[in-house]
Amino acid sequence: MTQDEMKLAVAQAAVEYIRPRLGRETIVGVGTGSTANFFIDELAKVKHMFDGAVASSQATADRLKGHGITVFDLNAINELEVYVDGADEFDARLNVVKGGGGALTREKIVAAVAKEFVCIVDSTKQVDVLGDFPLPVEVIPMARSYVARELVKLDGMPVYRQGFVTDNGNEILDVHDLSIVDPKGLEGILNNIVGVVTNGLFAQRGADVILMGTPDGVQNIK
Ligand code: 5RP
Numbered sequence: 001m002t003q004d005e006m007k008l009a010v011a012q013a014a015v016e017y018i019r020p021r022l023g024r025e026t027i028v029g030v031g032t033g034s035t036a037n038f039f040i041d042e043l044a045k046v047k048h049m050f051d052g053a054v055a056s057s058q059a060t061a062d063r064l065k066g067h068g069i070t071v072f073d074l075n076a077i078n079e080l081e082v083y084v085d086g087a088d089e090f091d092a093r094l095n096v097v098k099g100g101g102g103a104l105t106r107e108k109i110v111a112a113v114a115k116e117f118v119c120i121v122d123s124t125k126q127v128d129v130l131g132d133f134p135l136p137v138e139v140i141p142m143a144r145s146y147v148a149r150e151l152v153k154l155d156g157m158p159v160y161r162q163g164f165v166t167d168n169g170n171e172i173l174d175v176h177d178l179s180i181v182d183p184k185g186l187e188g189i190l191n192n193i194v195g196v197v198t199n200g201l202f203a204q205r206g207a208d209v210i211l212m213g214t215p216d217g218v219q220n221i222k
Contacts, residue, residue: 001215003122004034004038005213006123006213006214007034007035007038007120007122007213008038008042009218010038010121010122010212010218011038011039011041011120012042013213013218013220014039014042014084014211015042015045017118017209017220018082018118019046019049021082022046022050023049024051026050026051027050027051027052027053027054027077027079027080027081028043028050028052028053028054028080028081028083028084029053029054029082029083029084029085029110029111029113030043030054030060030064030084030085031060031083031084031085031086031103031110032056032057032059032060032085032106033085033086033100033101033103035120035121035122036056036084036085036086036120037063039084039120040060040063040064040067040069041067043067044069047067047069051070052069052072053069053070053071054071054072054073054074054077054080054110055106056083056106056110057101057106058167059101060103074109074110074113077113079115080110080114080115081115081116082114082116082118083111083113083116083117083118084118084120085098085107085117085118085119086098086121087119087125087202087207087210088100088125088133089127089131089133090119090125090126090130090207091126091129091130091183092128094119094206094210094221094222095130095183095201095202095203095206096202096203096206096207097130097131097180097200097202098136099136099138099172099200100133100200102136102138102161102166102167102172103166103167104136104138104198104199104200105166105168105197105198106168107202108202108205111202111205117205117207117208117209118207118208118209118210119207119210119211120210120211120213121210121212122212122213122214123213126212129179129180129181130178130183131177131178131179131180134176135178135180135190135199135201136172136173136199137151137158137173137190137198137200138166138168138171138172138196138198138199139170139171139172139173139195139197140170140195140197141170142195143194144171144173146195147173147193147195148160148173151173151175151190151193154178155177156177156178157175157176158173158176159173159175159176160172160173168197170197180201183203183206184203184204186201186203187199187202187203187204208222209222210222
């Protein structure tokens with residue numbers, strides 16, 4: 001089974017997972033990335049069953065609209081039933097690293113609002129200890145060098161994501177060489193550095209369930 005076939009399988013499983021909660025008033029939060037794109041394409045097949053979606057990036061909003069799915073501003077929404085998104089890494093405690101696509105801040109906001117965060121991944125994303133994937137940190141542009149120096153003090157090796165601007169007009173530092181043994185603690189420490197908008201650790205609000213595509217089928221990890 002290819003990685004794309006596993007992504008398609010988890011996308012289909014995610015639609016089945018959320019199907020019981022779809023209804024006339026239901027808004028679905030939708031993540032960003034190639035796995036989320038598979039999910040959007042599958043979600044479009046049941047678009048008559050729910051009201052619309054909140055997007056975690058402009059790219060996702062464009063894809064949803066392309067399928068004729070109404071995209072709502074998060075500020076216009078009182079309740080978000082569920083948020084479905086991919087990840088770059090996850091561990092056994094459902095701590096997640098996200099932001100490889102640079103959409104981490106909006107992703108974290110939508111995840112915070114949602115009643116349930118359903119994370120859809122293929123088995124290549126599973127790790128014992130987070131940190132193999134460089135941790136994305138979104139920074140206010142004028143603070144980039146200062147934040148980078150602070151990250152070095154934390155034993156990280158920040159690399160400026162050249163030529164990339166987030167949907168919020170900010171920049172990304174990808175932090176290499178971290179062995180993240182305390183994801184919740186590190187998430188808070190990083191967010192306390194002045195100039196950091198947010199970081200890609202989803203631990204204080206981790207995933208509620210992970211649907212993992214494997215060559216033998218989709219596993220449901222809670
Ligand atoms: C984007 C993300 C993505 O969810 C993450 O990068 C995984 O992407 P993919 O499904 O393409 O592997 O956090 O900011």
